[in-house]
Amino acid sequence: MTQEVRVRFAPSPTGPLHIGGVRTALYNYLFAHKMGGKFIIRIEDTDQSRFVPGAEDYIRESLDWLGIQADESPWTSGEVGPYRQSERKADYMQYAVELVEKGHAYYAFDTPEELEAMRERLTAARVVQPQYNNITRTQMKNSLTLPAGEVQRRLESGDPYVIRVKIPRQEEVRLKDLIRGWVVVHTSTLDDKVLMKSDGMPTYHLANIVDDHLMGITHVIRGEEWLPSAPLHVLLYKYLGWKDSMPEFAHLPLLLKPDGNGKLSKRDGDKLGFPVFPIDWENQKDGASAPGFREQGYLPDALLNFLAFLGWNPGDDRELFTKDELIEAFSLERIGKSGTKFDIEKAKWYNEQYLKNMDNEVLAEFIIADAAKDGFELSKELATAAAALNKERVTFPQELWPASKLLVIAPQSFDEKIASKRWNQDAIKVLNQYISRLGDFEAGFNPESAKEELAAAAEAEEIKMGKVMQAVRLAVTGSGAGPDLMRVFSILGKDEVIKRIEFALSELTSID
């Protein structure tokens, strides 16, 4: 019997969703769809002190923008909700108590000061790893060392306590990671992690295991930072009697800084000038902000495609994949083992590829909107033509309007360097000849005829057209570089071209 695949993405609402988190969500999403299973989003908000207002909405909006929809989440319905851990609070304690009763956990009453003192003592004694473990717990205040009566009294009187897992002394924990193979850890290196905090909330470790079990999760696909605590999770599944239904694990390689070493962080983005968050973020409390890919002009499908290839590849040379194609090609086996440096240049390349494949009509909307901000009202026809003219020349949609301005605004000034090099008598003669011919021109004005007329004008003056093209471009656009001139002429229309040339002729003085 094969059970339905169920995977989850479980972010904490402690700030903006990091781009690495987005990739984790994407891999979960792709795997779920590939396997015909379900993708679940669960909000892990068990740390009240780090809760950031707006963070959950941010997560939702980000994934929404990228089209990473959940089958079950706090914002949709589902059979195994609630999907917010703070709303599942009542569930966790019973499992923690069950562990205590089974002898796999215990109550600990140590104050933060006492814990600190313990660590200092251990450090002073040259213990390399000062931790609360199977050795040190014998000297601390917990239900293992205190008389049963006192434990009972403290519990009843409301003394603050936590519940810690009781890690066995000498045991090997083995777990099979889908990406890394067998990982073996000795329990002597593990510490007695807190399962229930003194505020009555579970820690990640407990909540995660309980919820994954209750929600029927079959595959845990998460970042490599969780690998060290995975043995603890395996132990918990065992102690809770859930070993047979324990999910499979796949720990993803991390996203690294583009330069130097280390994990990709917000600072890297600031320093190198690119976003590390999907969409713009502003902290409602402290006003801290961070730029997002969306606002920078990255297209969702392009970003998705780029992200998918950070640590995964289909095994052949194809690089451009729609979301459906990604789902079809995706497999956990083809995820790499090593960390991946973040290369923004590749992201830009993906954006260019997607941008030039977009419909001109769609791109026209960007141009119309941006032009409106500058006070220009563009027709759909003009904007569409502008999109076709420029979409292969830019990286981001917002570059389209600036690139298209020359179609709307006649040049007021002219590039001096080009003028001083190209504005000569030959150019002036050809231009005069051209506008006079254009004045009489009755047939359809299009790129071909515009060029034919220009060629004829040049020929009449016995001047090679190529020699004066730069000057012609300068006269009509004010610049020495730009899109195909004859297409520009065609969009501008005959009358506007004549007007602009006349203006240039009156403004510029010849170099010879």
Add this chain to the structure above:
RNA sequence: GGUCCGUUCGUCUAGGGGUUAGGACGCAUCCCUUUCACGGAUGAAACACGGGUUCGAUUCCCGUACGGACUACCA
């Protein structure tokens, strides 16, 4: 420091006991072209190091080096 994970061009990667070690981004040159860009072609550029196993190792094994993660009543 300890535990765990990793290491193919600058970057993302394919490959795998015998290959001219393949592709992509970026870079350079050339072509196309009225310019810039697009596109096309070409080029520079990699198996971390040392042992072993083997007829043969970049590929398998062991070390070393280097990198990373973790080492909280955070996730």
